[in-house]
Amino acid sequence: VAQNRGNLCVWYNIDSPERVTMFPLKGDIVDLERANGKTEVIVTEGVNTVSYTLDEGLIEFGTAIDDGDYYRATAFLETLEMCAETEAMWKTLSKLSLEARQLHIAERCFAALGDVSKIRFLNETNKIADSIAKEYGGDGTENYKVKARLAMLDKNFKLAEMYYMEQNAIDEVMEMYQELHMWDDCIAVAEAKGHPELDNLRRSYFAWLMETNQNEKAGEVKESEGDYVxxxxLYLKAGLPAKAAWLAMSRDDLLASSDIINRIATALIKGEFYERAGDLFERIRNNQRALECYRTGNAFRKAVELARLAFPSEVVKLEEVWGDYLVQQKQMDAAINHYIESGCSSKAVEAAIGARQWKKALHIVELQEDRSLDMSYLKIAQHYASIQEFESVKQPFFPMYVF
Structure with a gap:
């Protein structure tokens, strides 16, 4: 029980702090009294004292839970109408009853919450537990089948597998994984145990992947089986030309097939994976197409490396285009050296000025005899003058200007 500025706040279930019951009040809480089966909150409102009676059924639920008497807790909840507080309590009871393996109570909880799938699953589990208890005696929930199903309900499938494997129930493990469409785990168990249905399982898995349009996964299955074509x-069908290209580049038999390479390259270019297409063309020594793809995809580092080996006359032009691209990307610093490599001194100076690399810009200008760079002298001089570094703007560097 707590109080804020204008409300009495009651939490009947501390496991759900968001489920709070509030009553408006004007005074202050001074006491909490429990007598004659009633719990009352005592509030002073000026000179008057007022009592607020709490819901005894909800309080009794908490007491029953503390005592571990889940049947009593269920009986209390069944007398209450469904509201936010009772829904939270049904959830609490469902969790606790599952932990205590009181499965019939758990089934009743999920029925109250309207969770149809869990009702059905627990109903089947209860039938198995009751049948085992009737046939062999003892607690049916201790049987490995029931333990495995409860682990499945908790989504702990590896624990469920362990319960089955301890009893060498291989078929039941495989059936569980197939029902859950966890085919990889199912096949892994079949392989580990040398199951005679392994080939049929693989075929069924592939058929299911194709039916559900899981082309990438189906491609991975084919790859694992050695069917690389x-x-x-399947990778191309799934719209994954880059994955198809990686596989092709790792297999000489695929690289030898012009049809496969052309289909992959076409898909890569259509998807604008130009750099990967360049890698593929370079791998089959089609250097001209590789260079075109690298340039189109702005993969200039690879383009220059390839040009140095195959097209030396293209290197200077590529360095200039690379510099232009970097300037477009506002990477002025990086563009400077590429312009220098291409012999474009004016662009190199402009990039250095744009990057505010004044010393580098001045150094580039000093090495040139081109009079077209005189305006660059002016920009550099104006910068040094603005920061009052007059020593940097003296003769012979700035012969045209007097400061």
Whole structure:
């Protein structure tokens, strides 16, 4: 029980702090009394004293939970109408009853909450537990089948697998994974145990992948089986030309097939994966197409490296285009050296000025005899004058200007 400025706040279930019952009040809480089966909050409102009676059923639920008497807790909740507080309590009871393996109570909880899938699952589990208890005696919930199903309900599938494997129930493990469409785990168990249905399982898995349009996963299955052409076809069908290209570049037999390479390259270019297309063309020694793709995809580092080996006359032009691209990307610093490599002194100076690399700009200008750079002298001189570094703007560097 707590109080804010204008409300009495009651939490009947401390496990759900967001479920709070509030009553408006004008005074201050002074006491909490419990007598004759009633719990009352005592509030002073000026000279008067007022009492607020709390819901005894909700309080009794908490007491039953503390005592571990889940049947009593269920009986209390069944007398209450569904509201935010009772919904929170049903959830609490469902969790606790599952932990205590009181599965019939848990089933009743999920029925109250309207969770149909868990009702059905627990109903089947209860039938298994009751049947085992009737046939063999004892507590049916201790059986490995029931333990495995409860682990499945908690989404702990590896624990469920462990319970089955301890009893060498291989078929039941595989059936569980198939029902959950966890085919990889199912096949892994079948492989580990040398199951005679392994090949059929693989075929069923592939058929299911194709039916559900999981082309990438189907391609991975084909790749793992060594059917690389089939894997490439499925990767392309899935719209994954880059993955198909990686596979092709790792297999000499695929690289030897012009049809496969052309289909992959076409898909890469269509998807604007120009750098990957360049890698593929370079791998099959089609250097001209590789260079075109690198340039189109702005992969200038690879373009220059390839040009140094295959097209030396293109290197200077590529360095200038690389510099232009970097300027467009506002990477002035990086563009400077590429312009220098291409012999574009004016662009190099402009990039240095744009990057505010004044010393570098001045150094580039000093090395040139081109009179077209005189305006660059002026910009540099104006900068040094603005920061009063007059020593930097003296002869012979600025012969045209007097300061």
């Amino acid at each position: 089939g894997a490439v076809n």
